Amino acid sequence: MLYIGSHISAAKGYAAMGKQALKLGANTFAFFTRNPRGGKAKEIDQTDVDKFLQIAEEHAFGRLVAHAPYTMNACAAKEEIRSFAKEMMEDDLKRMEYTPGNYYNFHPGSHVGQGSDAGIAMIADLLNEVLLPEQTTTVLLETMAGKGSEVGCKFAELAAILERVTLKDKMGVCLDTCHVWDAGYDIVNDLDGVLDQFDHVIGLEYLKAIHMNDSMNPLGSHKDRHEKIGKGQIGSEAMRRIINHPKLQGLPVILETPNDDAGWTEEIALLRSQHE
Template sequence: MLNIGCHLSAAKGYMNMGKEAKSIDANTFQFFTRNPRGGKAKAIDEQDVKSFLEFMKENNFSQILAHAPYTLNACSNKEETREFALNTMADDLRRMEYTPNQLYNFHPGSHVGQGVEIGIDFIVKQLNTVLTPDMTTTVLLETMAGKGTEIGRSFEELKEILDGVKLDNKMGVCMDTCHIYDGGYDIVNDLDGVLDEFDRIIGLDRLKAIHMNDSKNPFASHKDRHEKIGEGSIGFDTMVKIINHPKLQGIPILLETPNELDGYKKEIQMLRKSYTM
């Protein structure tokens, strides 16, 4: 089954997102846990969540993906920024337990000149503080394009973080197609080679979600500018190869392309028609 969806607004609650997803032939979706630029999260409506969980079962939804705010930087050189990241993630993970066994994704962060090793150490310390044995959520590190001082620009950097996490069974990776292509992994000409490298360094069993985005910029540009499917430098043919790759079946695919709901619907229809597995 092709598990595919897009980014939806959480402002009106879980059931609204579920109904919007179904209306565009999606069976998963992504949402921000709170304002993407930070701030206090909206109170959980327990009845809304209960109705949504029933809706998920009735409509054969796959896991959904919650995305941490962009302002979360676990490896900042400022203590107050790291404290905000710690408190925000801890709160998010508590809230995630209202919808058990789902996915929570975050950008590893930027070390802002401190160096990769110091940055990774801060990230690992945060994860070792917020992860608990009884949590059901899987926390995902997102692959990054490598702009500025971003951490997560290589599979090796992600592996170093994963190796430092004590409860590593609670961890996984979200692979962003725009990010890894901009970061220098040639999924257009050597998708099998990139997946083999990921498997060798991290392990494909760690790959829990895919952000499917075309790129406005050329290969290895380290820019991170998303484009609509088939309208960028990655191209539609590569997306078709990804959704039909035998090693990637069942993994939730989330579109983060510059679209409104009707645009997402068109992209989902295009991809579903091209799915042959």
Template sequence: MLNIGCHLSSAKGYLHMGREALAIGGNTFQFFTRNPRGGKAKAIDTEDIKALLTLMRENSFAPLLAHAPYTLNACSADSKIRDFARMVMTEDLQLLELLPGTRYNFHPGSHVKQGTEQGIIMIAELLNEILRPQQQTMVLLETMAGKGSEVGRNFTELRSIIDRVELQGKLGVCLDTCHVFDGGYDIVNDLEKVLEEFDEIIGLERLLAVHINDSLNILGSHKDRHARIGQGNIGLEALSAVTNHPQLKDLPFYLETPNELPGYKAEIALLRSLYRW
């Protein structure tokens, strides 16, 4: 079975998201832990979470993916922004202990004129502060498109972060198809080479989630603008090759395309129809 879902709004609660995922043909979903632009997290409703866990067991859900807010920047030059990142990630990881198996994805950050090396050091320092040996949640570094001063624009930068973290067993990677394509990795014409490079530098065992998105921009544009499946420069054939690849086929895939629920439902049905396993 293709494990696939989309990004859903958490405004109406966890059980509601689970029901929405099922209604559009999904068996997983991604959600923001709080407002994507930052702020305080909503109060935890443990009964709502328990109801979702029951629904997930009954419907063989793949792992969920929690996404940190976009405003989180672990390598900001501003100490207050770094303090915010520390607070958010600490709170989020505490929440996710109530959702066993859920993975936590975040954008590594932007170094903003400090230089990539300094950005890598600061991101690793923050991870060393917040990761705990007993936590159940895997924290995922997302592959980035490389716009501006983003850290994580290539596999080597992500590897450099991992190498500086003490509890490396708590870290994985979320590969975003739009981001890696915009970052210069040719998943259209040479997916095998891209995966070989990922394996050599990071290790495919760390790849735990995929954002499956098309791109409005050309290879190596460093722009990061998502497109609907089959309506961008990656294309349906290449994206189907990703979901069907023997080394990727069992991973959970999360759509972040510019859609409402009916559009996500159509994309899920399309990718399922092309799944060969």
């Protein structure tokens, strides 16, 4: 089974997101838990959630991959920014329990000159404060491209965060194809080698989801510029190998390509046709 979808606007609620996913030919999707730039989240309507859960069950949806706001920086130099990140994640994880058993993905953060070791420690500290034994949501660290002072462009940095987290069973990783390519991991010519390295450094048991994006930039550029499937430096053949790799089966695949609904419908259909 290929679980594939795109980002969908959460503005009209859960049931509307489920219906929109079906229109795109999707059986999973991603959504922002609140405005991508941060701010207060809208109230959740239980009736709306129940309608969505029925849609998801009827159409055998895979796990959803919710996305934290881009402004959330768990390793900011300023304490008030870190506190804001903690408040947002605590609130988001409570809200995620309305749709149990799904994923909550976030960018680890930027250490803004403090150094990656300091950043890693701060991110782990925040996770240890917000993760709860009773939660059903798995929190995903996203692989990053390495622009600026981003933490998480190296598998070793993600492993170092996970090592410091107490509730490891509540954690996972989302592998972004554009990001790892831009970070210098050659998924075009050595996909097996990259996955072996991931397994050796982090452990494939932590790999829970994929952000499927082509890249505008060459290998190791550290720029993070997404491109449509097959239109960038990674190419459609590499994407075909990724969705068919035996170690990646069953993971939700989320498109974050620069597209509209018609474009995502096309990409979803293309990838489905290539899935063996």
